[in-house]
Amino acid sequence: MVGQQKHKLNLDRLAKIWALAEQGDAGEQGAARNRAEALVQPYGYSLADVPDLLLSEGYLDDEPQPAAGGFTFYDMNNPAHQSAYARAEEKKRAAWRIANRVRIDEVLARYGSEEAVFEYTVEEKAYDAVIKPFHKAGDPGKGDTWDGEHFSPSIRVRAALATVSPWPDTIPDAIAEYEYWEKLYDDRNIADNNNQYNYLSQGADFRRWALGDLINEEIVARDLSDVIIRLRFQEASQGTYNDSAAILRDLERLHAGGNSQRADPASGDIPPDRGSPVTSDGNMGDSGNRATSEAQNVGNPHVIDSSDMGNNESPGAVSPPPFILNTASKRRAEVERILNTPEGACMSLRQVARMAGVSPATVMKVRGAL
Secondary structure (H helix, E strand, C coil): CHHHHHHHCCHHHHHHHHHHHHHCCHHHHHHHHHHHHHHHHHHCCCHHHHHHHHHHCCCCCCCCCCCCCCCCCCCCCCHHHHHHHHHHHHHHHHHHHHHCHHHHHHHHHHHCCHHHHHCCCHHHHHHHHHHHHHEECCCCCCCCEECCECCCCCHHHHHHHHHHCCCCCCHHHHHHHHHHHHHHHHHHHHHCCCCCCCCCCHHHHHHHHHHHHHHHHHCCCCCHHHHHHHHHHHHHCCCCCCCHHHHHHHHHHHHHHHHHCCCCHHHCCCCCCCCCCECCCCCECCHHHHHHHHHHHHCCCCCCCHHHCCCCCCCCCCCCCCCCCCCHHHHHHHHHHHHCCHHHHCCCHHHHHHHHCCCHHHHHHHHHHC
16 A cells, blocks of 8 residues: 555655755754655655655665666675665665554554663563573684573573573473564564564573474474474474474374274273373373364464564565575575675674575574584
8 A cells, every 4th residue: 555655656846845854944944844744644654754765765865776687795896886785775674664664663652662672671681690600702703602602502501591481391382482582583673674683682592592492302292283383383494493303203102102092892992082182190181172272273373484483574685696595505505605705794694594595593503603
């Protein structure tokens, strides 16, 4: 709707009015801002949208313009090109802000202020406090470590984190907490205009990493629904979590358990309802509940969709490389190549991830290895 309205708006006139609002004398500025607001309001925009609207349409440019194919990451040796590339990226971010104004306003309204969005939560502060004894500042050119680790929590760091909140012991519970941290990250990313930096505290980030491992392979699946949730999580992670052996172990164990419950016809035993899950105390649940539970879990809200796992597509997304990265080794090599360039070293994890077709967690692991 907004995109269609934008083309009806007289942008040439708006640009002239806005020039007076920015550069005119005091009297002209106030009047020009009022005229600009009156001009854009019928099209669903506010006065705050005007700079981004003009920027995204090229009206505020004093930089070289991209060629028909657009600027790419693969030609960044010329300083003038670098400057123009940065300008083109800012245009994309401006377009993203316009398209996502409702989401930005919703997040800010929910938290009360921009400062509140980025203020560390009570949990983040608590997690940071318990891992502080393990912190060691890195040598020049190297990152800090916690118990010798850069990104993944060690056994001792995990134990410390558990003193704040015990680790969940079921896959759905682990998914629920994992989604909590993903939601917090996304809220901060939206408030930061989709810059896709690392927004969680170190302790919270370690917590999220460990939760991913718990979901991926460590927690024992109780039933087939848990296996489905685990597999969906792995698929959505785009290769970061991909322990197929855990899925196989789950299925073999559940299959063996099902066979062991089959009754011997000669004995006269009646087998238990195989539609009922075994509860934590060893009792059999209600078969009707089991059927309902499995049906619900197929679309379980705790199951993370691939669109939620590091796939924040935006107008600022960098074009994919001009070749096919169809194997894990090729994608890893591309991540290394990007990170070893001056421009790549300054990019966020998610920017590099989009370029190489991997997850941000994969970029983090490669960067740590480098």
